Amino acid sequence: MTDETPAPRPLFERRMLEALICPVTHTPLTYDAEAQELLSQAAGLAFPIRDGIPVMLVGEARALKP
Structure with a gap:
């Protein structure tokens, strides 16, 4: 038996980004991992x-700041 901890899952699945669009402009979104x-x-x-x-x-x- 080993004491290996699985790698933590990212908080946000990058694949989901492909399905999401801006609710205002209906354009693609970009993901800022640091700011979540x-x-x-x-x-x-x-x-x-x-x-x-x-x-x-x-x-x-x-x-967003101009």
């Missing part, structure tokens, strides 16, 4: 990822 956000450059918004779940509500997004 999905970015919509077209809308100027960053959508948070909480507990591995993207929160795609405009009211929960933060504005």
Whole structure:
């Protein structure tokens, strides 16, 4: 028996990014792993990822700096 711990799963599955689009502009999003956000450059918004779940509500997004 070994004491090996499995590698931690990323909080966000990158494959999911391919299926998500910006709810405002319907354009692709980019993933910011450090900030745990999905970015919509077209809308100027960053959508948070909480507990591995993207929160795609405009009211929960933060504005990107120009």
